[in-house]
Each structure stands twice: as C-alpha cells, then as structure tokens.
Amino acid sequence: MSFSLFNLAFVCGIGLLGIGFYGLMVCRNLIKIVIALQILVKGALLGLVAAGNLNGQVNLGQSMALTVIVADTIVAVMGIALGVQIRRRVGTLDIRELSRLKG
Amino acid sequence: MLLLFLIIVALVFAIQAIRAQHLITSALWLAGVSALCSVLFFLYGAHLVAVIELSVGAGLVTVLFVFAISVAGDDVLEAKPVPPRFLTVGLAVLFILLLGWYVIPGSTASSASVVTNPPLSEVLWQERGLDLIVQIVLIFSGVLGLLGLLAEVKAPLDGSMAREIGARREHDLDALESQILNSQDVVK
Numbered sequence: 001m002s003f004s005l006f007n008l009a010f011v012c013g014i015g016l017l018g019i020g021f022y023g024l025m026v027c028r029n030l031i032k033i034v035i036a037l038q039i040l041v042k043g044a045l046l047g048l049v050a051a052g053n054l055n056g057q058v059n060l061g062q063s064m065a066l067t068v069i070v071a072d073t074i075v076a077v078m079g080i081a082l083g084v085q086i087r088r089r090v091g092t093l094d095i096r097e098l099s100r101l102k103g
Numbered sequence: 104m105l106l107l108f109l110i111i112v113a114l115v116f117a118i119q120a121i122r123a124q125h126l127i128t129s130a131l132w133l134a135g136v137s138a139l140c141s142v143l144f145f146l147y148g149a150h151l152v153a154v155i156e157l158s159v160g161a162g163l164v165t166v167l168f169v170f171a172i173s174v175a176g177d178d179v180l181e182a183k184p185v186p187p188r189f190l191t192v193g194l195a196v197l198f199i200l201l202l203g204w205y206v207i208p209g210s211t212a213s214s215a216s217v218v219t220n221p222p223l224s225e226v227l228w229q230e231r232g233l234d235l236i237v238q239i240v241l242i243f244s245g246v247l248g249l250l251g252l253l254a255e256v257k258a259p260l261d262g263s264m265a266r267e268i269g270a271r272r273e274h275d276l277d278a279l280e281s282q283i284l285n286s287q288d289v290v291k
Binding site: 081 | 106107110113114117118120121126129130133136137140143144147148149151152155156159160163164167168170171172174175176178186188191192194195196198199202203206207220221222223226227230231234237238241242244245248249252253
C-alpha cells in the first residue's frame with residue numbers, strides 16, 4: 001500500500017484524533033480538556049477536507065468543515081467561560097475536586 | 104515531502120500541547136497545531152477553510168485561551184492521570200489502529216466516476232442552507248451564553264464596608280425619624 005496524498009491526510013487526522021482522545025482521558029485541568037477537545041476536532045476537520053478532496057467534492061467538504069469550525073469555536077468559548085466561572089466560585093479547575101462537590 | 108514534514112510537526116505540536124505543564128504553553132502549542140492544519144487545508148484545496156481556521160482557530164481561540172488563563176490562573180496540577188497510564192495509552196493506540204484499519208485502505212482517489220463539484224456559494228447557500236441557519240443560531244446562543252457566564256458576580260461585601268454602609272443607613276433612618284417628629288410637632 002503506497003502512502004498517497006490522501007493517506008497522509010488521513011494518517012494525520014487519525015493521529016490528531018488519537019492524541020486528542022488520549023488528552024481527554026489523561027488531563028484533569030478543565031481548560032486543558034478543552035484544548036484536547038480542540039485537537040480532536042482538528043483531526044476530524046482534516047478528515048473532512050481530505051475526504052472531500054478524495055471524492056472530487058472539495059466545496060462540499062469545505063462547507064461541512066465550516067460548520068464544524070463554528071460549532072467547535074462555540075464549544076471552546078463556552079468551555080472557557082465555564083472554566084473561568086468555576087475557578088472564581090470554587091477556586092479550582094481540577095475535575096477530580098469538582099466531582100466531589102455536592103449540593 | 105513538505106506535506107510529510109508538516110504532518111509530523113503538527114503531530115509533535117499536538118503531543119506537546121497535551122504534555123505541557125503550563126496552560127499558557129499548552130495554548131500556544133495548540134495555536135501552532137491550528138496554523139499547521141490551516142496550511143494543510145490550503146494544500147488540499149480548501150482555501151476558505153484554511154483562512155477561517157487560521158483566523159479563528161489560531162487567532163480568536165488562542166486569544167480567548169490566553170485571556171481565560173490570565174483570569175483563572177495557570178495551575179500546575181500533578182501529571183498523574185486519573186486512570187492508569189498504561190490503560191490510557193493502550194486505549195489511545197487501539198483507537199488509532201482501529202480507525203486507521205477502517206479508514207486508510209479505502210482512501211484512494213477515485214478517478215473512474217466523474218463527480219460534479221459545484222461552486223462553493225451554491226453548496227453553501229443552497230445545498231447546505233439549513234447548516235447556515237443552525238450556525239447563525241449557534242453563534243447567537245454562544246454569544247448570549249458567554250455574556251451570561253462571564254457576567255461579573257457582585258463581590259461579597261467586605262466586613263468594614265458592610266459596617267460603613269450599615270452605619271450610614273442607620274444615620275439616614277435617624278434623620279428621617281427626627282424629620283417626621285418635627286413635622287408632627289409643627290402640625291400639633
């Protein structure tokens with residue numbers, strides 16, 4: 001199997017997805033979890049663009065990637081805002097400490 | 104060759120973003136991943152997405168991360184993950200292998216079937232018009248949610264300040280009572 005242009009894009013996309021997935025499992029800081037989520041979405045975006053290019057429908061892939069970028073940015077913004085508020089009210093960003101909260 | 108180099112550097116940047124101890128360093132590595140991804144998008148012919156990724160992913164989101172880290176503080180948590188490390192690494196590798204096994208063999212360019220590639224404006228405004236409406240709703244809900252979440256909470260009154268305000272209110276009440284008594288005397 002020769003590694004063509006498309007294979008390389010999918011390798012990079014899958015690699016980014018795996019790294020983001022690993023980050024989601026390992027990280028305990030709320031803001032770092034959002035960063036891991038961003039890396040995961042970058043992999044998905046690369047896969048979308050490469051798949052559009054592969055099928056000769058670059059513009060369809062672009063329009064889908066655009067939607068994902070908007071949704072991803074909103075998720076990042078909300079995650080950051082939640083992190084800031086949690087830090088102000090609870091005093092920590094550690095998800096292990098946050099999961100012990102009651103009430 | 105350039106593509107391979109960009110891909111390796113992007114993967115290294117992503118690993119560094121996860122491994123970095125400080126949040127600000129992590130955010131900067133993430134900005135690097137975004138910039139490299141936008142170059143890859145450009146090389147794959149998705150020019151519009153490349154520009155938007157560079158301005159939004161590497162620009163706006165990085166600025167927001169830096170703002171949030173400067174407000175919330177850069178806590179260095181101990182690197183020990185909640186689940187055991189061998190389990191997380193094993194799961195991530197398994198995830199990558201399964202996805203690669205599923206995706207890579209089918210990823211060869213198909214030149215036999217001729218597929219029409221309509222212009223981007225037609226795809227965006229006609230074929231995927233619903234997506235655009237959802238995006239607009241998402242942006243508005245995101246802005247409203249951000250305004251609600253980042254609204255300044257009224258700081259709890261400091262002890263001395265609370266005492267000062269209480270004394271001022273008592274003084275005002277006394278003044279009011281004396282005014283009422285004086286007016287009653289005048290009426291009598």
